[in-house]
Amino acid sequence: MMSSRLAVVNSELVEANLLSRYVLCSPVQILSFSTAKEIKSIRKELDDIKSKMDGLNLRECLTDRDPVSRLVLERETISYVKVDSVVGRESDKDKIIDMLFDPKYEEEIVSVIPIVGFGGLGKTTLAQLVFNDERIKKYFDLAKWACVPEVNDQKEVPGKIMKALSNMSYNDLSREQIQSEIRVAVKEKKFLLVLDDIWDDSRDRWLDLISLLQCGNRGSKIVVTTCETSDGPGPHP
16 A cells, blocks of 8 residues: 655655655545535535536637646645544554654755655545654754646646745745745754645646755655656656
């Protein structure tokens, strides 16, 4: 169900990209009967709307961005999770935390654990459980969360990471200034950075990002949540 090896960012990664992934195979169970009822009600309302549209001979009008991409960009996650509402993921959480604390990788400046799986399995919820564990706060000097679903945007992804690390706005900053602020934020700190909902599978942009974080202290970690694709779990070379 999972890889027992941590994906370590080092000279070998430059040639082979991520070495291993934590593959999530079954969904996170969230106790929410009322939510299920709400979803059923919403689906009925949508069916009624569709029927009325068909009766009036109305057509869908799409923007220049396809609906799936638009939904991805509009979705934004946060680090908070109501822990007592989630069941069945304690074992997965502990295994990832064990990987984060594994002394074998303490000599690496930055190591990466991608949590990989199809949509709806609860990758974000699992990352939230890890992020909010008390052991994380004691182990790392800095722990930050960023939701970065943008694809092919060379400013937005590092900008959101900079904002998460420094609480600064990046809208008026150049790419050079954004990169500088990222380096300042992690300098000489042992950090954990959670990058949720990554869709950009560009190997070059991934390695550029990793290089920005090399001024942190040894033992720093990045947890990435990403979907399965037809090419297999991303990010990819």
